[in-house]
Amino acid sequence: MHDATIAQLAEALRTGKVSAVELAEHFLARIERFGGDLNAFITVTPESARAQAERADARLAAGDSTPLTGIPIAHKDIFCTRGVRTSCGSRMLDNFISPYNAAAVERLEAAGAVMLGKTNMDEFAMGSSNENSHYGPVRNPWDRDTVPGGSSGGSAAAVAARLVPGATGTDTGGSIRQPAALCGITGIKPTYGRVSRWGMVAFASSLDQAGTLARTAEDAALMLKVMAGPDPRDSTALPDPVPDYIAGLAKPIGSMTIGVVDDFFDDGLDSDNAQRVRDALAVMERLGATLKSIRLENIGLSVPAYYVVAPAEASSNLSRFDGVRFGHRAEGAGDLTELYMRTRGEGFGAEVKRRILTGTYVLSAGYFDAYYLQAQKVRQLISEDFARAFREVDVIAGPTTPTPAFPLGQKVDDPVEMYLNDIYTIGAPLAGLPALSMPCGLVRGLPVGLQLVGPHLSEGRLLRAAHGFQRETDWHTLAPPGI
Numbered sequence: 498m499h500d501a502t503i504a505q506l507a508e509a510l511r512t513g514k515v516s517a518v519e520l521a522e523h524f525l526a527r528i529e530r531f532g533g534d535l536n537a538f539i540t541v542t543p544e545s546a547r548a549q550a551e552r553a554d555a556r557l558a559a560g561d562s563t564p565l566t567g568i569p570i571a572h573k574d575i576f577c578t579r580g581v582r583t584s585c586g587s588r589m590l591d592n593f594i595s596p597y598n599a600a601a602v603e604r605l606e607a608a609g610a611v612m613l614g615k616t617n618m619d620e621f622a623m624g625s626s627n628e629n630s631h632y633g634p635v636r637n638p639w640d641r642d643t644v645p646g647g648s649s650g651g652s653a654a655a656v657a658a659r660l661v662p663g664a665t666g667t668d669t670g671g672s673i674r675q676p677a678a679l680c681g682i683t684g685i686k687p688t689y690g691r692v693s694r695w696g697m698v699a700f701a702s703s704l705d706q707a708g709t710l711a712r713t714a715e716d717a718a719l720m721l722k723v724m725a726g727p728d729p730r731d732s733t734a735l736p737d738p739v740p741d742y743i744a745g746l747a748k749p750i751g752s753m754t755i756g757v758v759d760d761f762f763d764d765g766l767d768s769d770n771a772q773r774v775r776d777a778l779a780v781m782e783r784l785g786a787t788l789k790s791i792r793l794e795n796i797g798l799s800v801p802a803y804y805v806v807a808p809a810e811a812s813s814n815l816s817r818f819d820g821v822r823f824g825h826r827a828e829g830a831g832d833l834t835e836l837y838m839r840t841r842g843e844g845f846g847a848e849v850k851r852r853i854l855t856g857t858y859v860l861s862a863g864y865f866d867a868y869y870l871q872a873q874k875v876r877q878l879i880s881e882d883f884a885r886a887f888r889e890v891d892v893i894a895g896p897t898t899p900t901p902a903f904p905l906g907q908k909v910d911d912p913v914e915m916y917l918n919d920i921y922t923i924g925a926p927l928a929g930l931p932a933l934s935m936p937c938g939l940v941r942g943l944p945v946g947l948q949l950v951g952p953h954l955s956e957g958r959l960l961r962a963a964h965g966f967q968r969e970t971d972w973h974t975l976a977p978p979g980i
């Protein structure tokens with residue numbers, strides 16, 4: 498059962514070949530068998546999962562089901578879940594039990610999906626390798642000595658290892674697409690505002706976006722259809738109606754013009770990665786798509802712009818964690834100032850502290866104009882570059898990551914080198930654009946990804962292109978050794 502996709506499991510549930518309870522038990526057993534070794538989960542919820550599965554079976558029997566009714570899933574531990582710990586991978590929230598569900602959780606639950614647990618992540622979604630969690634690093638199921646990518650690495654590892662057929666993630670600078678690429682699965686970051694951020698703990702509010710991680714584009718479409726849509730509780734949620742992503746998958750991609758960013762194929766890209774991406778683009782061309790070389794003049798400035806804007810917003814968002822209202826509180830503080838200092842010193846990890854300090858600095862008097870304001874101007878230039886490109890092409894394609902998964906510990910002491918892992922993914926969130934990564938080959942036995950970026954609200958187009966590619970290739974069907 499664990500080798501089946503969400504679409505296949507949905508059909509099996511609909512026809513009665515398997516029950517939701519049987520599915521939940523099967524995947525809970527796999528989590529027990531493999532989850533500890535991979536460290537993919539922070540919290541597993543077997544009792545509530547069984548109760549949700551029983552309700553799903555009742556809905557299926559009554560003919561009141563959706564395509565996700567009875568499907569086991571996991572949530573990145575940045576989404577608030579009623580009655581279940583929501584830690585954000587941090588000691589600061591290790592004891593926080595949310596009293597409500599995030600919008601994305603709420604909608605998937607209403608559709609009948611069965612939550613098996615909460616997945617491990619870089620602390621407050623700050624990281625590119627999933628080594629920054631208070632609960633220890635997640636391990637890549639393709640090679641347990643390598644990283645799965647971050648910050649949604651727990652979700653990606655869980656899907657790749659067939660511990661769940663689908664999972665939620667969040668993407669601020671590439672945190673869905675990068676782990677999807679390194680773990681050999683499909684991940685989509687929708688347009689900013691397409692999925693409500695209500696109940697999703699904030700890192701950088703103008704960049705954070707919820708999305709999905711699954712084996713295939715079809716599965717990602719099934720989940721996104723449910724998660725997306727307006728939400729009066731989130732002022733940034735888009736009012737636009739959600740199209741039927743599944744119906745759009747059948748359309749051929751032959752009329753598409755795909756822009757290829759020549760600047761991405763430079764010395765910083767592993768040569769084998771580059772070849773796998775070019776091979777994938779050749780498949781798209783054989784399917785009838787037209788390839789066109791393009792330039793994004795300011796894309797090279799995306800990393801420095803992002804690492805000013807995102808830490809600035811993080812320093813503001815994380816100021817609420819002070820030991821007074823909720824979360825970790827230091828013991829024995831003599832006064833309020835000492836309470837703040839000790840609580841934050843104990844509760845936050847090194848990478849979170851680094852970004853808070855950076856963000857506070859760039860927002861301070863005398864430096865705001867020199868750094869934060871300039872970064873926002875660069876952000877606008879990057880957005881305009883994409884807008885010009887989309888007048889000529891339908892989607893933009895390139896590598897998702899510079900290399901396959903790298904060894905655990907290799908880059909933890911070099912923040913700049915770690916940040917450069919995001920070089921191909923940061924542009925899309927700076928411009929608020931949807932982007933998708935799908936597996937396109939193996940390099941030295943490890944997966945690599947092809948990234949597709951589209952104009953605003955073009956999630957259906959990206960999913961259609963990925964689905965067309967996956968009907969012609971089998972990279973998305975490969976499982977890690979021993980799984």
